[in-house]
Amino acid sequence: MHPCLLVTEILLHIIGFLETSSEHHSTCHKGDLARLARTCRAFMDPALDVLWRTQCTLGPLVKCLPGHLWTRGACDEINLIGKPTTNDWLSLRRYSFRIRVFEPSWPDPVRSSGVGDDTLSAIFSPDVFHALFPALHTLNLEFLSNKIALALLDRVLSPRLLQLRFRLPRHLDPHNLNELLESITDRAPSLRVLKIDAYAPAPSSVLHLELGFGQIPHLRTLCFPSTLYVSPRSLLKPRQMQHLRVLSLTLTTDPVPALYHPDQPVFPVLQCMKITAHTLDQCCDLLRITTSSQLGEVSMSYSSQTSEAVMHTFLQEVGKAHGRSRNLHTLVLQHAFTISGPNLKPSVYSPSTFKPLLACHRLRVLDIRDVGDLAIDDAFIANATLAWPRLEELRLRGLPWIDSHRTTIASLRELIRGCSRLARLSMAIDARALPDKNSAWRSSPVEELNISDSIMEDPEVVERYLRASLPNLKTLIALDNLQCWRAVLRMEGVIGDE
Numbered sequence: 001m002h003p004c005l006l007v008t009e010i011l012l013h014i015i016g017f018l019e020t021s022s023e024h025h026s027t028c029h030k031g032d033l034a035r036l037a038r039t040c041r042a043f044m045d046p047a048l049d050v051l052w053r054t055q056c057t058l059g060p061l062v063k064c065l066p067g068h069l070w071t072r073g074a075c076d077e078i079n080l081i082g083k084p085t086t087n088d089w090l091s092l093r094r095y096s097f098r099i100r101v102f103e104p105s106w107p108d109p110v111r112s113s114g115v116g117d118d119t120l121s122a123i124f125s126p127d128v129f130h131a132l133f134p135a136l137h138t139l140n141l142e143f144l145s146n147k148i149a150l151a152l153l154d155r156v157l158s159p160r161l162l163q164l165r166f167r168l169p170r171h172l173d174p175h176n177l178n179e180l181l182e183s184i185t186d187r188a189p190s191l192r193v194l195k196i197d198a199y200a201p202a203p204s205s206v207l208h209l210e211l212g213f214g215q216i217p218h219l220r221t222l223c224f225p226s227t228l229y230v231s232p233r234s235l236l237k238p239r240q241m242q243h244l245r246v247l248s249l250t251l252t253t254d255p256v257p258a259l260y261h262p263d264q265p266v267f268p269v270l271q272c273m274k275i276t277a278h279t280l281d282q283c284c285d286l287l288r289i290t291t292s293s294q295l296g297e298v299s300m301s302y303s304s305q306t307s308e309a310v311m312h313t314f315l316q317e318v319g320k321a322h323g324r325s326r327n328l329h330t331l332v333l334q335h336a337f338t339i340s341g342p343n344l345k346p347s348v349y350s351p352s353t354f355k356p357l358l359a360c361h362r363l364r365v366l367d368i369r370d371v372g373d374l375a376i377d378d379a380f381i382a383n384a385t386l387a388w389p390r391l392e393e394l395r396l397r398g399l400p401w402i403d404s405h406r407t408t409i410a411s412l413r414e415l416i417r418g419c420s421r422l423a424r425l426s427m428a429i430d431a432r433a434l435p436d437k438n439s440a441w442r443s444s445p446v447e448e449l450n451i452s453d454s455i456m457e458d459p460e461v462v463e464r465y466l467r468a469s470l471p472n473l474k475t476l477i478a479l480d481n482l483q484c485w486r487a488v489l490r491m492e493g494v495i496g497d498e
Contacts, residue, residue, distance in 0.1 A: 059114025374398030385418030
């Protein structure tokens with residue numbers, strides 16, 4: 001054997017080519033590593049380390065117990081048929097101490113864990129779990145979406161955990177959830193990633209929380225589902241969230257506190273902000289106090305209608321964030337509207353409202369939807385084409401039943417001519433007048449075009465014209481939905497009969 005293969009670092013580098021192959025979790029990949037571990041003593045430990053480092057199921061580990069202690073079930077899961085002794089469990093440490101990541105690859109609980117419920121509970125008993133997995137730092141229990149998952153999770157929290165992900169059950173006592181979250185912050189202080197998911201909630205299951213994150217100071221990623229409403233005060237206490245890079249959650253209706261701590265900046269290294277709020281004012285205030293120079297993605301959703309002045313102020317804050325950060329490339333802004341009441345009068349946003357966005361020259365994705373009456377015109381699009389040369393995806397849409405479109409098919413042509421990287425485009429336009437077929441359309445990479453809810457005399461004629469003008473187009477949606485929306489509005493009493 002060549003002496004270089006006796007150097008562990010070199011051997012691990014070679015074995016890494018197997019680990020990073022395209023068939024990462026395939027049987028072939030695992031078999032190659034197992035054969036390598038059996039080649040010789042020098043290869044055994046490095047190969048076993050790589051083989052066991054990341055597990056997507058617990059079945060292979062349980063099958064390392066003596067054969068009389070387990071059996072295979074009807075769904076191919078592994079079930080215990082005897083009670084393993086302490087020595088039986090400890091015999092697994094030869095392999096289990098190498099496991100650092102448990103990341104199931106199947107949504108089904110049985111297929112994900114690879115073991116039955118009783119076996120899973122036995123492994124997750126505190127004494128067994130902590131003895132078997134001293135190096136585990138990443139735990140994903142998202143495949144378990146019942147109350148058992150929360151009980152199992154509470155047993156295995158430890159300072160070693162760096163990444164934790166789980167899913168809330170459909171029905172959950174708020175008191176139990178608060179206790180669990182307090183346990184996480186108390187007993188897993190080293191967490192870098194905390195992601196909580198949930199099923200779509202019933203109206204009565206929305207939970208309001210006021211949390212303290214000061215005990216997990218190294219948190220990098222915090223993602224909560226829409227069922228959990230978090231008070232802004234929980235996030236914006238001094239000396240918290242100083243290392244946070246990804247933030248995704250829903251705010252309560254509490255106002256965002258105005259913070260002025262020059263020695264303790266707010267979100268100084270944040271890279272991705274995804275916020276759902278009641279009002280756009282809350283989004284605006286949160287963006288205003290964020291000091292990060294690394295912000296790359298801003299995604300805001302709000303449910304209450306907002307005035308043109310507030311919209312303009314928010315977009316000014318986006319412009320300021322773009323000035324602070326050379327990485328800001330994505331802006332998503334959505335109004336989560338509801339059709340209710342006889343006085344639904346959407347705000348009208350003139351082109352001057354969106355003028356601050358013209359200073360954001362590094363935008364690659366701009367997605368503005370359902371924000372009211374988007375009164376932009378061809379002149380604004382002409383300026384936008386010059387301002388956003390790197391644009392790859394653009395969606396500019398007001399409420400879908402608005403028919404006062406001021407942009408025409410000429411705007412599409414200007415965008416496609418000026419934005420050489422544009423691949424996805426969605427706008428509602430006035431497509432009643434089509435330019436001459438000989439008018440030049442620059443060859444572009446546009447693959448998806450959606451002009452639904454546009455004003456069209458004949459959608460089929462418009463579709464034929466666009467397909468002829470854009471030969472690279474793969475998807476074209478040109479549905480005339482205005483009459484359908486008006487029918488819905490009449491049924492809801494929002495508009496009267498014509």
